[in-house]
Amino acid sequence: MMFLFIKNFIISILFLSLAPVLSSCSRGSMRPINNLNNVLLETSLSKRDPSLSIRWLATIGSFNGKDKVELFDLRTRRKVSLPGLNRTDAQPISVSVNATGDKIALIRQIDGQTELLLYRRNLGFLERIEIVPKGVPMKVTLDARGLTLAVQVSRDGKWDIDVIRLPN
Template identity: 45%
Template structure:
């Protein structure tokens, strides 16, 4: 009986103290590498071994994809344009697709970047609306988009080819 009590008490302590916020810490190796490579970062999105975010260097924000297996940035040729600002992004599980919403001149656009062909394509929103936030599923085949239409927020699900 006493052994069962001690075991239960130890288990309870482990659960209470092991799951406390003191046990949650950033991954120091990756965090240090990310801080060295940019002045600031925002809009993080995780794939299986990928981290996509907006990295700010010298006052310019760029979409950046990091391969977390070796802490190296992956080239994203053609994804950033000088006359646009990214306001939301999401990466697929395999890191091959990045969905993003960007503000360009007076338009807000939904875009899909396919890394294997370095292609950025605009995706139409039907019925028309203003996209605000985007989320890709792990396979990169289903896209959820928060859209404003006539003063109301909707979420559109879009199946990608």
């Protein structure tokens, strides 16, 4: 009886002393956000080019062979509408969203041209940004404040990075 008590006591002490170690072992792994991932799976056949900014996730989703820019509100787990952004004759290439979700930088191909655009969601307004000197944009990134963008541009057979400050 005494032996059993001592054995259980030692096991308890061991467990308590190892608890912090065991709990720190359980740290260190990322966890899939399943309820959100189910929503993402249901909304288009395939998705690419994610841009994550706290509450918002922008991606390019494929619908019946056509690609469209999508924006998800991660708080409500819903896709939000983007009036005036997607066109059936345009092919989106790269997308980036700021933290408040009101600015989306976009590269798209349309009528044989590749163009860089800034979409202001609260205004439903799409503005073209000139590449100077001329070049073909390929990949765009917007900072979380929506005040700076960087774009990968093909010029004279080389890749450059242009950094552009945006008006507020």
